[in-house]
Amino acid sequence: MAGSDTAAPAVPAPDAVKILIAGGFGVGKTTMVGSVSEIAPLRTEEPLTAAGLDVDDLDGIEDKKATTVALDFGRITIGDDLVLYLFGTPGQQRFWFMWNDLALGALGAVVLVDVRRPRTSFAAIDFFERRGIPFVVGVNGFHGEHPYPPEEIREALSLPADVPVLLCDARERASCRDVLIALVDRRIAAAGRVP
Amino acid sequence: MRPFTLTGGRTRPSRADFTLITTVTAVDPPPEHGPRPQPEQTRILRLCARPVVVAELAAHLDLPVSVVVILLCDLLEAGRITVRQPRPVSGSPDPNLLQKVRDGLGRL
């Protein structure tokens, strides 16, 4: 898409790439974004109508006042010429129409799993699997506890062998960094296999 | 030198020109002719005196991305901003780009 760029500005704009932080409601997505971002997580509110959904479509949903979907994101400056953005995906399933847009042009995704209720992230895993979007699974051990080894979680979520499963703590920067690195390493390994 | 094309020959900018991480920069000095920007557009121009992505603009303006994008379309058409699209990363992306991200994360 570089070809559609406009005239070069005086200050060259850095390249931008993004990674999605996905998973069920309350698994620690916003917490993770905040742990690694160099800025306090930013937030935008998108009206559901603008996002292609009529308020009428919300019939049957209890909280009709929730006519916007919030998106929070953070930033990691990699260098003068490269910035990485992390987008926390809206958790509720009814906001999934936004995921397609979000996923477009992403390096990949981290699917966070709450170790106490892993199946709430199953739908997110399914989403990335179906679309062939590279992802890793971060098992957020609330209270820093990890009662299950990664292999047990892999089995519980029927994850293929090539999807890395990492135990993590969404509140710890180093822990979140390692999950992100696992995702990029997965991309690097895959790129190495392509001639 | 990266491949750039001038706004001059382009068709009318559409919303598709702006993703969440499309980088926007105000043209400085601004073009001499053309309509005076509206207050919201002036705010945008101030915020993108240095390069900034669409999502950050929306967050700072406290406006939905969909609204910001419409304002940006007009600014692009008026020649008051330049845009830089995100690096394509699907399929087999530039290995140097991946390594750079990897190294940057390692420094965190």
Ligand SMILES: Nc1nc2c(ncn2[C@@H]2O[C@H](COP(=O)(O)OP(=O)(O)O)[C@@H](O)[C@H]2O)c(=O)[nH]1
């Ligand atoms: N004890 C503990 N609390 C956490 C952890 N991660 C997130 N939380 C809390 O769990 C709640 C939901 O987290 P949040 O990041 O908002 O989840 P999101 O819905 O996925 O964005 C918040 O109150 C967090 O402070 C964790 O690792 N340990």
Ligand SMILES: [Mg+2]
């Ligand atoms: Mg959240």
